[in-house]
Amino acid sequence: MTDREREEALERFGYTRIQAAFLARVVLYGGYFLRRQYAAFNERGHGRAATRFLRAAVDRGHARTHTIGRLEQLFHLYARPIYAALDQKDNGHRRPAEWAAVVRRLMTLDFVLAHPDAAFIATEADKVAFARNTAQVPDFCWPSKTYPARRAGRALTRRPFVDKMPWYRLPTSPRLWLTYVDAGETLAGFETFLAKYRAFLRASPSGVTYVSRTWDARPERTFQRIVTGAHAAGVPPTGVWRVEALIDFYQLRQKFEAKDYRGIQVADIHRFWDLRNDFAATAYDTLYHRWLADGDAAVVGVPGPDAGRDCVFRAHRLPFSYGHDGSGAPQPHGR
Secondary structure, three states: OOHHHHHHHHHOOOOOHHHHHHHHHHHHOOOEEEHHHHHHHHOOOOOHHHHHHHHHHHHOOOEEEEEEOOOEEEEEEOOHHHHHHOOOOOOHHHOOOOHHHHHHHHHHHHHHHOOOOOEEEOOHHHHHHHHHHHOOOOHHHOOEEEEOOOOOOOOOEEEEOOOOOOEEEOOOOOOEEEEEEOOOOOOHHHHHHHHHHHHHHHOOOEEEEEEEOOOOOHHHHHHHHHHHOOOOOOOOOOOOOOHHHHHHHHHHHHHHHOOOOOOOOHHHHHHHHHHHHHOOOHHHHHHHHHHHHHHHHHOOOOOOOOOOOOEEEEEEEOOEOOOOOOOOOEOOOOO
16 A cells, blocks of 8 residues: 555544544554654644544544553554554554563654655565565565464465564665664664575665664674675675575585485585585575475576675664653753
8 A cells, every 4th residue: 555545544534634644654663652753743743633633543442542651641553443444454563562562663653753755665565565576686585484374284374574674765765774673772683683684685775774762883883794794694705696606505405404425525514514604694595495496497597695785774863762651751862
């Protein structure tokens, strides 16, 4: 759905175009919001119009409130018909979340609202369409997660891009930006995110925006080590897509996994270990299973997951505090 189609779908519930546009963003970027966020989006402050809108959302059974801090209210947009109208009836944002997750969702919405000119890509379906048709990134480079079948005898479900982190493009550049919103105190989650997306990021002009509440040089160093470093895990030292070496690695791997050691020499074992280090990225593992089924044609002529390094880093500091009171009171900028 386009942004305008989402607005029109929510206008049918009695909301104005501005109100509908705001609620559509809440659905896509977390499900929770604060009054100040709507006031900032509407650009009319905390007046009677904002009060009437918030009261209407609650009275219509679309949102519920939680009192936090000193009279501050946190709103949760949870109504199934609202989500269903945007083809998001199974979106987990409808369900109550722990406070740490709520903070991250509020931060995500703040980031989106801070970039009104950006074209955001939020849903799984939209990301798949963009990756396939616009960015033209091979699907074996897409991070994905496998879910067990709900019923016995049914096939497993494999879904890409399940982390719900927003993507966006700026009007002055074709570069695709992936956002990582960090509400924690360690970089473990960010490292996992980069490792999963490394092949995807390196396959086309891209960037990573690290969103947090503090200034810190460590995230950029982590990005350089995992994504753009000359010897990042899974990146061949030459930085070149080496099809012949990859096929050699796959042939050796197939033999070792089948415990077929006929003709294997010590030199082959050492070569296998070296190649395994070169092709350690998840994308190469995905491509291996495709090679088992389709042979060399699965990799010949296919753009390599490490074909380019046109990926850059940027940091965005949110000028709000998200303490246990949830107030999001502004704080001064600075390092």
